[in-house]
Amino acid sequence: MGLAYFAADFIVQPCGEWIFLEANPSGQWAWANSPDLPLATEISRTLEDWCQT
Structure with a gap:
């Protein structure tokens, strides 16, 4: 996906x-x-590192 960040949604079955x-x-x-x-x-920190590259 090429994303530096994402939030994943899950459900947990019984x-x-x-x-x-x-x-x-x-x-x-x-x-x-x-x-x-x-x-x-x-x-x-991740964003700082990403911006410096």
Whole structure:
């Protein structure tokens, strides 16, 4: 797909099987940002690296 970032949507069936629904090129992630999972920091670093190349 050539995307530097995307958010994937899945559903999990009662049996535990994960089913892929879609990839969102501008998906939301801020709700999952926490000290244990610093998404904002990692996305910022990735964008900085990407812009410098």
